[in-house]
Amino acid sequence: DAGVIQSPRHEVTEMGQEVTLRCKPISGHDYLFWYRQTMMRGLELLIYFNNNVPIDDSGMPEDRFSAKMPNASFSTLKIQPSEPRDSAVYFCASSPRGTLSSYNEQFFGPGTRLTVL
Amino acid sequence: ELKVEQNPLFLSMQEGKNYTIYCNYSTTSDRLYWYRQDPGKSLESLFVLLSNGAVKQEGRLMASLDTKARLSTLHITAAVHDLSATYFCAVDSLRGAQKLVFGQGTRLTINP
Numbered sequence: 001d002a003g004v005i006q007s008p009r010h011e012v013t014e015m016g017q018e019v020t021l022r023c024k025p026i027s028g029h030d031y032l033f034w035y036r037q038t039m040m041r042g043l044e045l046l047i048y049f050n051n052n053v054p055i056d057d058s059g060m061p062e063d064r065f066s067a068k069m070p071n072a073s074f075s076t077l078k079i080q081p082s083e084p085r086d087s088a089v090y091f092c093a094s095s096p097r098g099t100l101s102s103y104n105e106q107f108f109g110p111g112t113r114l115t116v117l
Numbered sequence: 118e119l120k121v122e123q124n125p126l127f128l129s130m131q132e133g134k135n136y137t138i139y140c141n142y143s144t145t146s147d148r149l150y151w152y153r154q155d156p157g158k159s160l161e162s163l164f165v166l167l168s169n170g171a172v173k174q175e176g177r178l179m180a181s182l183d184t185k186a187r188l189s190t191l192h193i194t195a196a197v198h199d200l201s202a203t204y205f206c207a208v209d210s211l212r213g214a215q216k217l218v219f220g221q222g223t224r225l226t227i228n229p
Contacts, residue, residue, distance in 0.1 A: 042222060
């Protein structure tokens, strides 16, 4: 039973380059979340999707960041152009369908450690 | 705006001792989650607390929820080195919104 899959696990790039992070959620989960974790800011929610539709992107730091979910089994987070302050660990998480009577436990992927030089 | 605060943020303790991590949140919620993160690793779900008075235990860890006080505790009994990690609590931002608000995390170091 595969969990959330992320690729690449590590990415080193130079300032100004485009970076694409990928995520495959757990099969059957309707919600997908992108987080960023740094020592200074902790764990931040960037954006989340429900049934492939972006619901809340208020955490996306600026226009250089974009996220897509073209189908239920794949999502990307793109940074263009990248800057050194984007260096962080980016986590993808997924959650099964929620109703007013269920709960919202999220399952995290292994993360992508991004370093922008 | 929902805020989640953990206390303490850093905790160093000796093996065999007991201690408690506190998680306070600012608005009404009856669902709270505890996660563990080992250095360089991802977040792993530990407990899901779904109602006032809920208590869950796994090994040396016990979590409880008091929704009236807006407080959850994670109690460590007779700590062992393997429990060294960062522990996060998280709260539902709004019923039905499917978004969690995380605390800052408590970095726990257990020394032999």
